[in-house]
Amino acid sequence: MxxxxxxxxxxxxxxxxxxxxxxMTTAHIIRWSAAMENWHKIHYDWRYATGHDGLPDVLVNGSWKQHVLAQxxxxxxxxxxxxxxxxxxxxxxxxxxxxxxxxxxxxxxxxxxxxxxxxxxxxxxxxxxxxxxxxxxxxxxxxxxxxxxxxxxxxxxxx
Amino acid sequence: MAVDELVDYITAEVRAVIGARSDWIEAPHPVEASENRRFFQALMDPNPRFWDEAHARTTRYGGVVTPPAFAVHAFRRPAGELNDSLAAAGDPDFDGVSRAMRPGLPKLPVPLSGILNGGYEYEFFSYPKVGERILCRSAYLDIYQKQGKSGPMVMVVIEDEYRTADGRPLLKSLNTMIMR
Known part of the structure; x- marks a missing residue:
């Protein structure tokens, strides 16, 4: 210790x-989304994230980032x-x-x-x-x- | 000026739910070792207090615990919830997000489709152990409107208190959700 x-x-x-x-890769992102049962498409559906929501790519979950700060x-x-x-x-x-x-x-x-x-x-x-x-x-x-x-x-x- | 910049979303109906507080609601199941494993592995934080019972028993926690803010994710779909959360997946506008802010709080009558997490303020007291039951009580502390770059945003400030079934405080949080 x-x-x-x-x-x-x-x-x-x-x-x-x-x-x-x-x-971070898309695999890391979907592993977290699946663990959370969070099905927000901006985290795994590239076509939806970039086309529908106008984002640069799929996004790393904010809910994941907060635990990195806690750690x-x-x-x-x-x-x-x-x-x-x-x-x-x-x-x-x-x-x-x-x-x-x-x-x-x-x-x-x-x-x-x-x-x-x-x-x-x-x-x-x-x-x-x-x-x-x-x-x-x-x-x-x-x-x-x-x-x-x-x-x-x-x-x-x-x- | 776009028409929706003039819309006041903070109607009397919305104001009426400010201050609403839920009862203590229990998560659908106790903290499971496998659920905790998927959680800390996805966080890439393999601390032995999350999985090594022999080690964890020698720590101040007295057993395997979850990462600090696990409780905010403990309120999953109950086994008997038969409505498919992906039932609308064929709709090109379906974003996969539940609009229910918290179990036990009324839905917000705000006709905005986008939802974003603005951030958290946490206060930690203890960590849940595997097998413990988690309860949460929530309140709409404030709901107000701001003008964002792409239009109006409704800021929803939610206070959550989490504790175990035997009354040990886990954490308190203030979460700002943004509807736009």
Whole structure:
């Protein structure tokens, strides 16, 4: 298991380790659509996506992209931290051939009771650096020598 | 100016459903190991806490869990739902999307055919374990109109709360759906 990340080791401006997925193919897209039982044709019917809806190609599911952002943050927080809050907007479309890289940068740190809360700017860039899912997140981390974040997480532990 | 730029979709009928909140509704079946497997494999996230029971028992979760936001996808078609969701597949305009926003919330009387997901705000409390039953309660927090590049858009802000059958909170979300 990875070393726990402690609040004291995090500073504003730090980049957390990125998480890359891709290149995405139509097979990856339909695997997700089938797992979700989402039959929106823009994800698998090229003729419909480009002809009827005027899109550049079939699209990578937004519902898939959100979990990549969650994985980025959960993997970083580790088994003693907790991904508390995450928000993002679907701003950009992604198509087969794209490689998506989830990234996060620390924008704030606050000590709260026995824990630390780290604020981050997050997003999901394509291979050309174009940002498609900008957002923010709050991750709760243990202090050095302190207890791990209790599970299930109750925000009351921060007061 | 196109005629539809003048249309006000936020009618009295639409305003009447703002604030509507559903009861707690249970997902059609408990979290299944195979359903979870298809989910994390499609995410390309093979973390052992999603599949290795011996490992997962040693973690704070006490057993195999799903990825964090799994619950938002747990409300599938029940086995007894006999209406074919692809019945209209022969219609060239059929897009494959259900217009029902959430189980338990009234359908929105908005005559716009396009639907897009605008994004989410999540707050996480715990993860569902395989075998657990998931419940959800939803509300239309707000519904408002915006002018987009290609015409009017109706923004639908939905709050969802998810918990397990024994009352453990899983997550809360604010989801903005865009009708256009």
């Amino acid at each position: 990875a070393e726990p990340v402690y609040f004291e080791s995090v500073a504003v401006g730090d980049d957390i380790p990125v998480l890359a997925k891709g290149p 980025l943050l959960v993997d970083w927080a580790g088994e003693t931290g907790w991904l508390w809050k995450m928000n993002f907007q679907y701003r950009g479309m992604n198509i087969p051939g794209d490689t998506l890289t989830a990234w996060g940068r620390v924008t704030g740190t606050r000590r709260r009771a026995d824990y630390g809360v780290v604020e981050l700017e997050i997003g999901l860039k394509d291979q050309n650096g174009r940002e498609g899912s900008p957002g923010t997140a709050s991750v709760v981390l243990p202090l050095k020598g302190g207890p791990g974040v209790p599970y299930p997480f109750d925000p009351a532990v921060l007061h």
